[in-house]
Amino acid sequence: MEHQNNDTYLAKWLAGEMSDDELMEFKRTAEYKDYKFIVDVTGGLENPAYDQQKNFTATLNKINNQKNTTKIRTLIPRWAYAAAAAVVLFLGYSFFFQQTSFQTQLAEQTSFLLPDGSEVMLNADSEIAFKSFNWDSNRSLNLTGEAYFKVKKGSKFTVKTKEGTVAVLGTQFTVNSRNDFYNVTCFEGKVKVTSGKLNHILTPGNAISIQDNIATPYKTNEATPSWIAQESSFNEVAIYEVVTELERQYNITISGKKNLKTAYFTGRFSHTNLQQALTMVFDTMEIPYTFDANRNVRIQKYK
Amino acid sequence: MPDTQKSVCEQRVFEEVFNTHSKTIRNFIYYKCGDSAQAEDLTQDAFVKLWNNCAKVPFEKAKSYLYTLANNAFLNEVAHKKVILKHQKSITSIASHESPEFVYREKEFKEELDRAIANLTEKQREVFLLNRIENKKYREISEMLGISVKAVEKRMHGALVSLRSEIKEFKK
Numbered sequence: 067m068e069h070q071n072n073d074t075y076l077a078k079w080l081a082g083e084m085s086d087d088e089l090m091e092f093k094r095t096a097e098y099k100d101y102k103f104i105v106d107v108t109g110g111l112e113n114p115a116y117d118q119q120k121n122f123t124a125t126l127n128k129i130n131n132q133k134n135t136t137k138i139r140t141l142i143p144r145w146a147y148a149a150a151a152a153v154v155l156f157l158g159y160s161f162f163f164q165q166t167s168f169q170t171q172l173a174e175q176t177s178f179l180l181p182d183g184s185e186v187m188l189n190a191d192s193e194i195a196f197k198s199f200n201w202d203s204n205r206s207l208n209l210t211g212e213a214y215f216k217v218k219k220g221s222k223f224t225v226k227t228k229e230g231t232v233a234v235l236g237t238q239f240t241v242n243s244r245n246d247f248y249n250v251t252c253f254e255g256k257v258k259v260t261s262g263k264l265n266h267i268l269t270p271g272n273a274i275s276i277q278d279n280i281a282t283p284y285k286t287n288e289a290t291p292s293w294i295a296q297e298s299s300f301n302e303v304a305i306y307e308v309v310t311e312l313e314r315q316y317n318i319t320i321s322g323k324k325n326l327k328t329a330y331f332t333g334r335f336s337h338t339n340l341q342q343a344l345t346m347v348f349d350t351m352e353i354p355y356t357f358d359a360n361r362n363v364r365i366q367k368y369k
Numbered sequence: 370m371p372d373t374q375k376s377v378c379e380q381r382v383f384e385e386v387f388n389t390h391s392k393t394i395r396n397f398i399y400y401k402c403g404d405s406a407q408a409e410d411l412t413q414d415a416f417v418k419l420w421n422n423c424a425k426v427p428f429e430k431a432k433s434y435l436y437t438l439a440n441n442a443f444l445n446e447v448a449h450k451k452v453i454l455k456h457q458k459s460i461t462s463i464a465s466h467e468s469p470e471f472v473y474r475e476k477e478f479k480e481e482l483d484r485a486i487a488n489l490t491e492k493q494r495e496v497f498l499l500n501r502i503e504n505k506k507y508r509e510i511s512e513m514l515g516i517s518v519k520a521v522e523k524r525m526h527g528a529l530v531s532l533r534s535e536i537k538e539f540k541k
Contacts, residue, residue: 076529077522100533108501114405116392125413
């Protein structure tokens with residue numbers, strides 16, 4: 067038999083790697099029965115029971131014990147005092163000077179309370195920073211982006227933005243300040259809007275939109291801003307700003323914005339259905355666009 | 370989390386590695402030394418060393434690191450004494466339809482089998498039992514031991530030849 071000289075054929079046989087001819091030949095030999103028997107018997111063997119949890123616990127104990135025996139406890143090192151002093155200084159600094167800030171990412175909204183209990187709802191891609199120290203006598207915060215405020219009665223409440231400031235006494239209003247676009251809506255109380263040389267006092271139901279230093283007052287029937295109800299609404303806003311808001315609310319990138327022509331949009335779009343929102347904005351403005359399954363939106367050239 | 374970002378220094382990952390490999394390593398050492406308590410002790414020591422060196426051992430290297438540690442510990446600490454492996458499962462079910470005479474002598478046969486396995490060389494035994502009990506493929510065994518597949522097959526073959534010579538005598 068040719069495999070007499072082969073020192074691995076039993077291994078091949080056990081792994082089922084023997085050819086049919088070899089297997090036939092091997093089965094005819096006298097030793098086949100013995101090997102078959104050995105394999106059958108040893109196939110049923112099992113190891114002694116193994117308690118994994120017990121062994122893991124034992125391993126952890128060994129790890130902990132070695133640490134106790136090898137590590138020498140030291141007295142408090144000098145640098146610890148320096149570190150402690152630094153921590154105290156840092157905490158003190160934080161308390162008196164550090165700003166607290168809240169930030170939202172694209173397609174995200176958040177709400178929080180200011181130290182006096184005033185409510186703030188922050189729209190997508192926006193940031194608010196303020197100093198909580200001595201808040202009650204100095205209610206002033208910095209805003210980038212868009213937010214809705216429900217202010218508790220008290221001292222003057224000021225919202226500072228790049229475009230101007232809004233000063234109020236106990237009231238509800240929204241401020242939307244983004245690049246070259248500034249919009250304040252008053253829902254309750256009185257709001258004073260300052261932007262450059264412009265001064266405006268808003269009463270409930272009134273809003274003002276400032277673009278390119280031109281203030282456009284308008285009225286609103288809403289009791290709260292539309293974006294809180296998962297919608298964005300616009301009153302004669304440059305189409306470019308509307309498209310940017312679409313990108314913010316859906317965290318998408320819309321290409322071909324350079325194809326946009328100057329136009330103003332009045333209307334609203336939903337934050338929950340992109341397809342619908344695109345129809346609301348582009349179809350009503352008769353702007354051709356493409357939209358694919360990967361949420362890629364492209365604005366096409368048009369006349 | 371992709372495997373490349375996992376660190377063995379995190380206890381959660383360490384535990385996962387332990388749960389995946391500790392039993393097989395215990396058995397691997399057990400096949401060599403034949404003492405389950407000692408095998409478990411050496412396995413625990415290997416994991417202690419892995420923990421101590423966790424920053425240097427990438428997650429994907431942990432397995433081979435553990436086998437190397439355990440194997441070295443075995444070589445260093447265990448005298449190459451004869452091993453008698455005590456396998457728990459009764460062989461009745463397999464043997465019962467072989468021959469009535471065999472059933473009668475089952476207990477003696479079990480001892481004979483244990484002795485025959487113990488008489489294998491250490492290298493033959495670990496390969497044979499990794500395959501028969503752990504159901505490891507030759508390729509997996511070769512990776513574990515850092516030898517060629519051909520070498521695994523030779524050891525396997527040698528083990529079967531040796532077992533047959535022992536057990537054939539017993540059967541007559």
